[in-house]
Amino acid sequence: MGSIWEYANPKKFITTTDRLLPWVSALALVALVGGLVWGFFFTPDDYKQGSTVKIIYLHVPSALMAINAWMMMLVASLIWIVRRHHVSALAARAAAPVGAVMTLIALITGAIWGQPMWGTWWEWDPRLTSFLILFLFYLGYMALWAAIEDDDTAADLTSILCLVGSVFALLSRYAVNFWNQGLHQGASLSMDKEENVADVFYYPLLVSIAGFILLFIALVFLRTQTEIRARRMRALLARERMK
């Protein structure tokens, strides 16, 4: 088996992801549709939350991916800073809009779920607030990439922004534990049987989470390919202008 750094070669990355993309996309579709249909149609209402419990199959996976997408961007940014591999910087850029949409879904479904359960759409609670800041970091990250013409400078500055934003990504995950206050409850998934959601909700939730993870991977593959091509095109056009 070759080294992982082989995939820092744009051609190798495109060839490999081209082969994987149809499989990952098909699996994502099956898991997403399977998890959501199972959760929506074939699970009972919760004794406390009624049918709103069905929002869990969208809210928890999207919130999980909102944080993990930023973590993936952090790893890719660190690789860029240390090893200067363009593919890693472009993969971070490609992941940002996906993470932003996941954060938006988590915020929207959270507000819709919160209204009937807490009596309010929004509360400046530690987790909700850190999630909103994370969303603003996503927007800022994308705006910074778009604002800087030179690719390497953009990659440098956005990597620094990503390092700073990681504090909020971690805060949004652990805010409930740090402050132990606010409306939002602790983690829905836990190793502690008492804390974990009941099995009847747990299994469709796992399938839905798998669907969101696979969707994220498929979209990052596709969007990274696009960013690699866009970078090559900018280089070719610049060469044409020099002639």
Place this chain on the structure above:
Amino acid sequence: MPDLGKYAEAVLSSYVLSILLVVALVAVSIRRARKMKNALEEVEKRGKSNG
């Protein structure tokens, strides 16, 4: 269709909005990927024919 009771509006709007956002993200990503692939092929072809 399951009976969602008094929370039907909340549950259905969550599903509709989330699915719309995911579909829009996928559609935009595929469209941009196709456009960029074609544009790059054209520029590469032009570069080859110009020597």
